[in-house]
Amino acid sequence: AQSVTQLDSQVPVFEEAPVELRCNYSSSVSVYLFWYVQYPNQGLQLLLKYLSGSTLVKGINGFEAEFNKSQTSFHLRKPSVHISDTAEYFCAVSDHGATNKLIFGTGTLLAVQP
Amino acid sequence: DAGVTQSPTHLIKTRGQQVTLRCSPKSGHDTVSWYQQALGQGPQFIFQYYEEEERQRGNFPDRFSGHQFPNYSSELNVNALLLGDSALYLCASSKLGQRDYGYTFGSGTRLTVV
Structure with a gap:
């Protein structure tokens, strides 16, 4: 079974500052990794995903993440945040099973302050 | 190209009642998964449907059931x-x-049970 841990429930940051949202996972098998963003009263939007290949993954809106197999981490980073980045961010894993179901962490609220 | 459409957007039900939520998948997609997101939590997998059959089920009681139509x-x-x-x-x-x-999420149905 897989599990995802997002240690920070909330990350406050000032506009134009860099940010890192942490994600650690546990799995006995190879996994695929994802970051989703959820704006208030909306569904989930895919930011980026790691399926294979380069461990540094670039996504939309200037976000990137690095897969670290030895540390079982997939931290999300952005060099300079905007007010519009304020949202809930979810890390998720999926195994290579038939349904590819997603297992989500509890989320991190990124609160960007002016 | 329409994405995933869910209806209704909000509804309020009384304890003991029954409810039906609806989902139209993105054009070209043939598989539908349902997730429950409690307040302050990450989404949890309920089940997945393909070819009108349930392919996998998460840890939810039998009170939760689903159906997929030919369309x-x-x-x-x-x-x-x-x-x-x-x-x-x-x-x-x-x-x-x-x-x-290529998962595409809908905006969700907010269910309140009173």
């Missing part, structure tokens, strides 16, 4: 509602066998 749309039914069933219910569609994990 790939899907319904989620919850019987004997409990207060704890209050949540945002998300539908995600995908194309079976698509290796890029």
Whole structure:
């Protein structure tokens, strides 16, 4: 079974500052990794995903993440945040099973302050 | 190209009642997954439907049931509602066998049980 841990429930940051949202996972098998963003009263939007290949993954809106197999981490980073980045961010894993179901962490609220 | 459409957007039900939520997948997608997102939590996998059959089920009681129609749309039914069933219910569609994990999420149905 897989599990995802997002240690920070909330990350406050000032506009134009860099940010890192942490994600650690546990799995006995190879996994695929994802970051989703959820704006208030909306569904989930895919930011980026790691399926294979380069461990540094670039996504939309200037976000990137690095897969670290030895540390079982997939931290999300952005060099300079905007007010519009304020949202809930979810890390998720999926195994290579038939349904590819997603297992989500509890989320991190990124609160960007002016 | 329409994405995933869910209806209704909000509804309020009384304990013990039954509810049906609906989902129309993105054009070209044939698989529908349902997730429950309780307040302050990450989404949890309920089940997935393909070819009108349930392919996999998460850790949810039999009060939760589903259906998929020949046009790939899907319904989620919850019987004997409990207060704890209050949540945002998300539908995600995908194309079976698509290796890029092209999940598309709807905006969800907010269910409140009183």
